């Protein structure tokens with residue numbers, strides 16, 4: 001039976017022993033796993049842990065600054081690197097989702113590598129890998145390799161010559177959350193919905209432009225804030241908005257408009273492998289749809305995704 005307190009005590013002792021006075025670098029994503037790994041390592045080795053939080057320009061609205069402030073408030077030794085323009089520049093003109101993922105993975109490694117070279121004498125790379133990632137990274141080497149390439153595991157190049165430390169490698173997600181709670185991490189952070197590494201890029205169908213990212217960030221923000229204020233956020237496993245590559249006709253005053261369509265998606269799931277769409281209240285959908293169309297310029301139609309996985313996936317890509 002898993003006890004988070006005992007895990008923390010044992011892991012902190014093990015990390016102290018293993019890492020001694022070595023310097024360790026870790027990439028924070030804003031998600032639960034990397035945050036819990038960082039706080040655990042910080043407890044073991046303090047300021048010898050150097051955290052890097054990269055803005056890939058595809059995070060949720062205001063997320064980079066908000067999460068960076070939160071990390072600093074937690075006493076983590078963290079550097080925020082705003083590389084949004086670089087990522088969006090490299091992604092320009094790319095429509096294929098797998099090419100988007102590969103591009104983001106490559107640029108992330110370049111940025112992370114540049115940053116870690118600014119630190120002297122780093123010996124270790126820490127990662128927030130959890131048990132399901134370990135399993136999945138084994139299976140993606142099989143026949144399904146072309147389905148999806150996660151860059152979370154083993155994705156960093158050999159030339160970094162760092163030893164790997166993964167304190168959460170044997171834990172399931174709910175255990176990670178319990179460890180995080182024991183470590184005193186803000187419950188709001190621990191309760192965050194999963195968010196894909198390639199971020200909003202796989203929720204913008206077709207090519208990515210800074211204008212599309214901004215529209216989607218605004219739509220997503222109205223949806224997520226709405227879920228929170230209606231008390232629905234914690235009842236949903238994952239939610240987000242998708243910007244479709246079609247325009248549709250609408251009316252505004254005496255004019256006809258020809259503007260973007262967005263889809264909203266909210267699912268219940270335990271592990272993301274299967275998922276059911278959530279029966280969100282009609283009153284909520286009505287309010288959020290009105291808010292999106294009134295507040296976000298360039299969108300004149302909102303649809304709700306009522307497909308389950310399988311056969312539909314959670315992301316639209």
Ligand code: XMP
Nearest residue numbers: 101149150194195196197198272313314315
């Ligand atoms: P799908 O779309 O395959 O998504 O039903 C299942 C879960 O995986 C997340 N996802 C990703 N996470 N890198 C990630 O780190 C990715 O490339 C990626 N693609 C999908 C998705 O958000 C959902 O939680």
